Amino acid sequence: MAHDSQQAPELPRELPASQVQPFLRWAGSKRWLAARIKSILPAEFGDYYEPFLGSGSVFFALGLDGNRCVLSDSLSPLINCFEQVRDQPSAVHEAVANWGCDRESYYAIRGLKPTDDATRAAQFIYLNRLCFNGLYRVNRDGGFNVPYGRPRFERIFSKPNELHAPSKRLNGTRIHRTDFVSATERATQGDLVYLDPPYVAGHRNNGFVDYNARVFRWEDQRRLSELCDSLTARGVMVIVSNADHPSIRELYGSHYRIESLNRFSSMSGNAGARGVSQELLIVNGPLVEAIS
Ligand SMILES: C[S@@+](CC[C@H](N)C(=O)[O-])C[C@H]1O[C@@H](n2cnc3c(N)ncnc32)[C@H](O)[C@@H]1O
Known part of the structure; x- marks a missing residue:
């Protein structure tokens, strides 16, 4: 199975002290969008719920109490990684270090x-940080097959307890491996x-769209x-991010804002993916007042 082939952004080596940063690089990361999403949230x-978790960049940026958060994704090793970072960050850290x-x-x-979940999580983080462009891709037998990415650093972690801050933030969260509907x-x-x-x-037929279509179809x-x-209909507030494409606009029609x-993309190595692209934020209910 191929999985989400857009290049993931570089993980910053120096993390701002004020905000917990994601511990993974992820294709399609919404780190760039998190501030906008934060700005449209209602006061109460x-x-x-975040059912397409990836690196959890929006979850981390919102800084909510973990007890209010339900995080999920369909990718098992990713979910195991989040559970292990939440529950035993030291064991994961020691295995990677x-x-x-x-x-x-x-x-x-x-x-x-690996035969235990903490080492599996350690391996997931290690490969994510060292592989080419932070991609996640496996072969038919489920084996991770992304090549070495020639990292510019010599140590996986730049700080002694690098997983402790995300672990603390994840404390109390409910984490599930499941499809977005359930x-x-x-x-x-x-x-x-x-x-x-x-x-x-998307606007460009640059291969990444076709690649994604194998894991997430129309x-x-x-x-x-x-x-x-x-x-x-159940009174739940919804925010969707998606490609700015006529087919997506048509899908949501006039019921949503x-x-x-x-x-502004600075992804390296793929000239077709550089530059400015348009993406959509789609919201319902009380949130429509928050966006123009
Ligand atoms: C664009 S990424 C999310 C990126 C995330 N917002 C971030 O900032 O890192 C989409 C995620 O959807 C997950 N996914 C794909 N199909 C899914 C499905 N049917 N149900 C739940 N998650 C799915 C993928 O594993 C991937 O992590």
Whole structure:
């Protein structure tokens, strides 16, 4: 299975002290959008759901009490990684810390088949930080097959307890591996759901769109818009980010408020993906007042 092939942004080595940063690089990360999302949140809402978790960049940026947060994704090793960072950050950190960052170590660690969840999480973080462009891609047998990415650092962690801050932030969160529809079954009136699917429509036919279409089909985009209708009917607030494409605008129609945002991309290695692109924020209910 190929998975979300857009290049992931570089993970900053120096983390601002004021905000907990994601511990993973992720294709389609919404770190760039998090401030805008934060600015449109209502003063009060119930539980927060994020069913396309990826690196959790929006979750981390919002800084909500973990007890209010339900985080999920369909990717098992990603979910195991979040659970382990939440529950035993020291065990994960210790397992990663002694692994070298050179090519030989990378392929040796890539070939490991850990038997415990903490080491599996450690391996996931290690490969994420060292692989080419932070991609996640596996072969038919489920083996991770992204090549070594020639990192510019010599140690995986630049601080002694680098996983402790995200672990603290994740404390109390409910974390599930599940499809986005079942993930939100328990959302009720006044709750808020942020949905960030893989994009299957875009302005450029640059291969990344086609690649994504294998893991998230147009049919899934339809299921997603139907889910938004059902959440709206239940009084749940919804924020969706998606590609700015006529097919997506048509899918959500006039029942939602739609804002187009410029995304300034500095991704390296893929000239077609550089520059400015437009993406959409789609909101319902009380949130429509917050965007123009
Ligand atoms: C664009 S990424 C999310 C990025 C995230 N917002 C961030 O800032 O890092 C989309 C995520 O959706 C997940 N995904 C794909 N299909 C899914 C499905 N049917 N249900 C739940 N998650 C799914 C992928 O594993 C991927 O992590």
